[in-house]
Amino acid sequence: xxxxxxxxxxxxxxxxxxxxxxxxxxxxxxxxxxxxxxxxxxxxxxxxxxxxxxxxxxxxxxxxxxxxxxxxxxxxxxxxxxxxxxxxxxxxxxxxxxxxxxxxxxxxxxxxxxxxxxxxxxxxxxxxxxxxxxxxxxxxxxxxxxxxxxxxxxxxxxxxxxxxxxxxxxxxxxxxxxxxxxxxxxxxxxxxxxxxxxxxxxxxxxxxxxxxxxxxxxxxxxxxxxxxxxxxxxxxxxxxxxxxxxxxxxxxxxxxxxxxxxxxxxxxxxxxxxxxxxxxxxxxxxxxxxxxxxxxxxxxxxxxxxxxxxxxxxxxxxxxxxxxxxxxxxxxxxxxxxxxxxxxxxxxxxxxxxxxxxxxxxxxxxxxxxxxxxxxxxxxxxxxxxxxxxxxxxxxxxxxxxxxxxxxxxxxxxxxxxxxxxxxxxxxxxxxxxxxxxxxxxxxxxxxxxxxxxxxxxxxxxxxxxxxxxxxxxxxxxxxxxxxxxxxxxxxxxxxxxxxxxxxxxxxxxxxxxxxxxxxxxxxxxxxxxxxxxxxxxxxxxxxxxxxxxxxxxxxxxxxxxxxxxxxxxxxxxxxxxxxxxx
Amino acid sequence: xxxxxxxxxxxxxxxxxxxxxxxxxxxxxxxxxxxxxxxxxxxxxxxxxxxxxxxxxxxxxxxxxxxxxxxxxxxxxxxxxxxxxxxxxxxxxxxxxxxxxxxxxxxxxxxxxxxxxxxxxxxxxxxxxxxxxxxxxxxxxxxxxxxxxxxxxxxxxxxxxxxxxxxxxxxxxxxxxxxxxxxxxxxxxxxxxxxxxxxxxxxxxxxxxxxxxxxxxxxxxxxxxxxxxxxxxxxxxxxxxxxxxxxxxxxxxxxxxxxxxxxxxxxxxxxxxxxxxxxxxxxxxxxxxxxxxxxxxxxxxxxxxxxxxxxxxxxxxxxxxxxxxxxxxxxxxxxxxxxxxxxxxxxxxxx
Ligand SMILES: Cc1cc2nc3c(=O)[nH]c(=O)nc-3n(C[C@H](O)[C@H](O)[C@H](O)COP(=O)(O)OP(=O)(O)OC[C@H]3O[C@@H](n4cnc5c(N)ncnc54)[C@H](O)[C@@H]3O)c2cc1C
Ligand SMILES: Cc1ncc(C[n+]2csc(CCOP(=O)(O)OP(=O)(O)O)c2C)c(N)n1
Ligand code: SF4
Ligand code: SF4
Ligand code: SF4
Ligand SMILES: [Mg+2]
Numbered sequence: 001x002x003x004x005x006x007x008x009x010x011x012x013x014x015x016x017x018x019x020x021x022x023x024x025x026x027x028x029x030x031x032x033x034x035x036x037x038x039x040x041x042x043x044x045x046x047x048x049x050x051x052x053x054x055x056x057x058x059x060x061x062x063x064x065x066x067x068x069x070x071x072x073x074x075x076x077x078x079x080x081x082x083x084x085x086x087x088x089x090x091x092x093x094x095x096x097x098x099x100x101x102x103x104x105x106x107x108x109x110x111x112x113x114x115x116x117x118x119x120x121x122x123x124x125x126x127x128x129x130x131x132x133x134x135x136x137x138x139x140x141x142x143x144x145x146x147x148x149x150x151x152x153x154x155x156x157x158x159x160x161x162x163x164x165x166x167x168x169x170x171x172x173x174x175x176x177x178x179x180x181x182x183x184x185x186x187x188x189x190x191x192x193x194x195x196x197x198x199x200x201x202x203x204x205x206x207x208x209x210x211x212x213x214x215x216x217x218x219x220x221x222x223x224x225x226x227x228x229x230x231x232x233x234x235x236x237x238x239x240x241x242x243x244x245x246x247x248x249x250x251x252x253x254x255x256x257x258x259x260x261x262x263x264x265x266x267x268x269x270x271x272x273x274x275x276x277x278x279x280x281x282x283x284x285x286x287x288x289x290x291x292x293x294x295x296x297x298x299x300x301x302x303x304x305x306x307x308x309x310x311x312x313x314x315x316x317x318x319x320x321x322x323x324x325x326x327x328x329x330x331x332x333x334x335x336x337x338x339x340x341x342x343x344x345x346x347x348x349x350x351x352x353x354x355x356x357x358x359x360x361x362x363x364x365x366x367x368x369x370x371x372x373x374x375x376x377x378x379x380x381x382x383x384x385x386x387x388x389x390x391x392x393x394x395x396x397x398x399x400x401x402x403x404x405x406x407x408x409x410x411x412x413x414x415x416x417x418x419x420x421x422x423x424x425x426x427x428x429x430x431x432x433x434x435x436x437x438x439x440x441x442x443x444x445x446x447x448x449x450x451x452x453x454x455x456x457x458x459x460x461x462x463x464x465x466x467x468x469x470x471x472x473x474x475x476x477x478x479x480x481x482x483x484x485x486x487x488x489x490x491x492x493x494x495x496x497x498x499x500x501x502x503x504x505x506x507x508x509x510x511x512x513x514x515x516x517x518x519x520x521x522x523x524x525x526x527x528x529x530x531x532x533x534x535x536x537x538x539x540x541x542x543x544x545x546x547x548x549x550x551x552x553x554x555x556x557x558x559x560x561x562x563x564x565x566x567x568x569x570x571x572x573x574x575x576x577x578x579x580x581x582x583x
Numbered sequence: 584x585x586x587x588x589x590x591x592x593x594x595x596x597x598x599x600x601x602x603x604x605x606x607x608x609x610x611x612x613x614x615x616x617x618x619x620x621x622x623x624x625x626x627x628x629x630x631x632x633x634x635x636x637x638x639x640x641x642x643x644x645x646x647x648x649x650x651x652x653x654x655x656x657x658x659x660x661x662x663x664x665x666x667x668x669x670x671x672x673x674x675x676x677x678x679x680x681x682x683x684x685x686x687x688x689x690x691x692x693x694x695x696x697x698x699x700x701x702x703x704x705x706x707x708x709x710x711x712x713x714x715x716x717x718x719x720x721x722x723x724x725x726x727x728x729x730x731x732x733x734x735x736x737x738x739x740x741x742x743x744x745x746x747x748x749x750x751x752x753x754x755x756x757x758x759x760x761x762x763x764x765x766x767x768x769x770x771x772x773x774x775x776x777x778x779x780x781x782x783x784x785x786x787x788x789x790x791x792x793x794x795x796x797x798x799x800x801x802x803x804x805x806x807x808x809x810x811x812x813x814x815x816x817x818x819x820x821x822x823x824x825x826x827x828x829x830x831x832x833x834x835x836x837x838x839x840x841x842x843x844x845x846x847x848x849x850x851x852x853x854x855x856x857x858x859x860x861x862x863x864x865x866x867x868x869x870x871x872x873x874x875x876x877x878x879x880x881x882x883x884x885x886x887x888x889x890x891x892x893x894x895x896x897x898x899x900x901x902x903x904x905x906x907x908x909x910x911x912x913x914x915x916x917x918x919x920x921x922x923x924x925x926x927x928x929x930x931x932x933x934x
Contacts, residue, residue, distance in 0.1 A: 055592050057595040059593060426585050426586050427586075432587060436590075436591050489619070489814050489815075490774060490814065491619040491624065491774065491800070491802065492624045492773075493618055493619045493620070493624070496623055496624055496626070497585075497589065497623075499590045499607075500592065500593065501597065520596065521596060523596065536818070547594055547595065549590055549592060551587070553589065556585045556618065557618045557619070559617065559620075
């Protein structure tokens with residue numbers, strides 16, 4: 001399963017550079033449903049793949065990918081009213097009923113894909129308002145409520161019935177209600193606890209981080225002690241510590257078992273926390289909650305170090321140094337989440353594995369009961385919003401095919417298109433000039449103001465000028481160099497002009513050996529070489545795509561048009577007519 | 584021409600030379616020549632040669648005349664000295680510059696029109712005087728810049744793009760250069776950089792008049808079936824008589840060849856030209872025999888390439904004129920104005 005958001009990245013970045021924010025937003029909305037939310041919170045699985053980071057290697061002090069995620073937000077912030085362009089509830093239904101349990105991003109995506117097709121979709125959530133953990137967990141200083149309201153609203157307005165405050169307590173009962181399909185998008189709600197000496201006695205000041213965050217979100221908690229210890233090294237821990245800073249925590253620290261590098265939290269989450277004066281202490285394993293007659297006073301930690309065994313596996317072993325004791329008033333435990341499906345009767349036909357997780361097909365997302373599907377954090381454990389959306393799309397396709405008596409294992413192929421971008425001898429449909437800018441930083445709100453109010457968003461987002469500059473860093477990777485051997489006269493013009501020494505004309509050979517004797521060595525084995533033969537001199541053309549800038553200079557300097565720049569378009573086929581068998 | 588300049592970004596792992604430069608540090612402005620022009624490949628070969636020889640860019644002077652070929656110095660060695668002279672006059676400007684400052688490396692870039700038509704006389708005298716320089720004629724058989732008229736190197740019987748036949752006989756620049764006493768003579772082809780880069784390096788390390796006739800197809804006006812300077816024609820008729828490797832003084836000689844196959848010619852600065860023979864009979868030191876071979880091959884319709892002649896004991900203009908060893912800009916007032924007694928003495932010697 002791929003991420004639907006990644007295919008059109010350069011396309012919408014170009015639209016943002018062109019100031020066409022509405023169009024950029026709609027491309028995003030179609031593929032990832034929550035551009036405004038994701039533009040602030042996405043885990044950015046696409047950025048490590050961005051070529052910009054590779055081509056800046058040894059050219060700039062700190063090579064960095066394009067700020068893809070933050071550009072998405074610009075489209076959301078700067079667009080006009082796009083409601084006219086959203087699908088309307090159909091005037092006639094198709095008679096099929098779908099239930100979604102949980103109103104997180106996974107369920108909302110299923111609903112958005114199916115409701116406009118005529119499905120009668122009902123979403124149930126125990127919380128009064130839709131959004132799932134987007135609403136209940138992600139703190140407001142990262143994601144303002146009006147952004148959630150707007151984008152969740154767009155989904156509901158496609159004709160979805162939302163039943164808030166309704167907890168589903170029995171799968172068996174729901175199965176009896178005649179739905180054509182049931183989608184389980186209940187997330188991974190339970191935070192893992194730490195069963196250490198003193199846990200019970202000092203319970204009043206020890207909180208499960210994830211529950212604590214949602215209590216803060218809903219306004220049940222609005223302060224915390226002056227000295228706070230956050231246990232755990234993931235993104236939840238980062239949200240906990242930054243939230244604590246805003247609720248009265250002055251001496252807030254994060255304590256982690258592992259080393260700094262191995263922490264699960266994204267590098268920028270760690271940076272943001274440290275930027276707010278929160279130290280991160282590593283290689284300390286909690287041993288005991290110390291209390292004074294039930295009143296928490298601190299935590300004792302054992303010092304460990306990483307040791308690698310013969311097979312290269314890491315183990316944390318005590319260093320033998322004396323234990324460390326840190327005083328504190330509150331502890332937030334953010335050491336992971338557990339799945340809980342107590343409400344699914346184990347005899348209703350849904351198989352579970354030894355870890356208490358449902359057995360789910362990774363492609364179709366169906367459980368062993370074909371009409372019951374799982375997605376988002378409920379399917380394979382906690383991940384992130386963009387994966388929940390991806391699951392939602394795939395589940396919608398499965399449901400659509402299921403409801404049309406078609407095999408769900410047959411997945412619709414994506415639509416592929418390759419179009420020349422040439423407009424004149426040296427003119428292209430895209431701006432082929434290469435920017436030398438370094439990644440632009442997102443402006444932040446002044447810390448004095450940011451730390452005072454938990455509801456004040458920290459990131460201000462790129463303004464349109466910064467967005468343009470950042471967008472210009474994009475290398476238009478969807479516009480690809482295409483070579484045609486019969487046209488080539490081997491004049492070397494493309495070789496001479498290529499700024500990255502990508503192109504070599506040489507004698508044929510085995511790939512391994514070939515990689516070493518190109519004009520510049522092809523060092524990324526994950527990147528296939530582009531090879532074309534049948535040249536007049538008997539040589540072959542080899543192009544190493546790895547650091548190609550897509551500047552189009554090879555095509556501009558080619559006298560015969562043997563190189564062309566063609567835009568590769570990949571449309572993921574959504575649920576609906578296109579995903580079904582042709583009859 | 585392209586509208587954008589060549590991006591600054593470069594391959595993350597390019598080789599660097601003694602100065603820490605990559606080959607890209609020897610580039611110039613982006614070319615405005617026609618896409619595919621052979622001249623651009625020669626520029627790229629010059630860049631590569633200077634990079635490989637660890638030349639400091641500020642010690643090189645590029646001079647040229649008029650023509651597409653003569654425009655190219657703008658497109659390489661952007662940090663070197665440059666002088667774009669009038670049509671056919673590059674050799675005399677270069678000679679003057681060389682006399683004034685013998686410490687620079689001189690690259691004379693010209694075309695077949697620039698050197699074989701309007702500049703033929705200048706070409707001839709710079710070679711016969713033995714000016715220490717690299718003289719490259721980017722030979723496409725036409726006046727490219729003025730839209731493709733036959734030039735003086737165009738072969739008799741070859742056809743223009745429009746179909747007209749050339750009735751005049753051709754000047755062979757290599758034969759002329761040998762006749763005139765150039766001490767390093769080579770012919771290359773813009774479409775074969777593996778051969779061309781060493782030829783240029785050899786010419787640079789050679790102290791004396793080094794001449795390279797480089798066939799360089801004019802994509803716009805002389806790369807059609809009736810041409811004898813197009814890619815296909817040159818590839819079909821190319822007869823390389825040797826392969827050259829240029830070893831810098833600090834490179835130890837590691838490869839062993841069988842005697843007879845390889846010949847080494849040590850240059851003034853200690854560099855070694857290592858020639859691997861491809862033609863048994865061709866002897867680069869025997870000027871008369873070499874000229875004979877060249878004539879025979881030409882009659883057979885072949886284009887001979889490679890190092891065609893090297894003088895083991897080259898002379899140069901400065902040696903012949905017995906000039907000062909210091910360049911003018913290093914001379915102080917004391918040397919330049921030696922005073923009345925010196926003038927007296929000088930005048931007396933003429934009485
Ligand atoms: C503190 C924190 C911060 C995070 N930050 C980010 C971030 O910055 N970026 C990112 O991409 N991801 C982030 N995540 C992860 C992200 O929120 C989740 O991966 C995502 O929301 C999962 O979506 P989902 O659709 O699977 O379900 P969820 O969003 O978990 O929603 C599930 C919903 O189902 C409801 N529900 C559960 N059981 C029942 C039932 N029996 N009956 C009715 N309703 C039920 C719940 O009330 C909940 O509303 C964060 C998570 C946490 C905990
Ligand atoms: C004195 C003078 N006469 C004529 C011209 C016109 N002219 C410009 S370039 C050129 C010929 C150039 O031919 P060549 O040296 O072969 O260069 P190419 O463009 O083919 O590389 C001529 C005749 C001129 N610029 N100056
Ligand atoms: S587009 Fe062509 S010239 Fe530009 S970097 Fe890629 S291969 Fe080189
Ligand atoms: S520029 Fe075009 S014709 Fe020339 S070598 Fe490259 S692909 Fe071939
Ligand atoms: S006219 Fe001919 S010589 Fe001049 S730039 Fe064009 S191809 Fe090159
Ligand atoms: Mg010419």
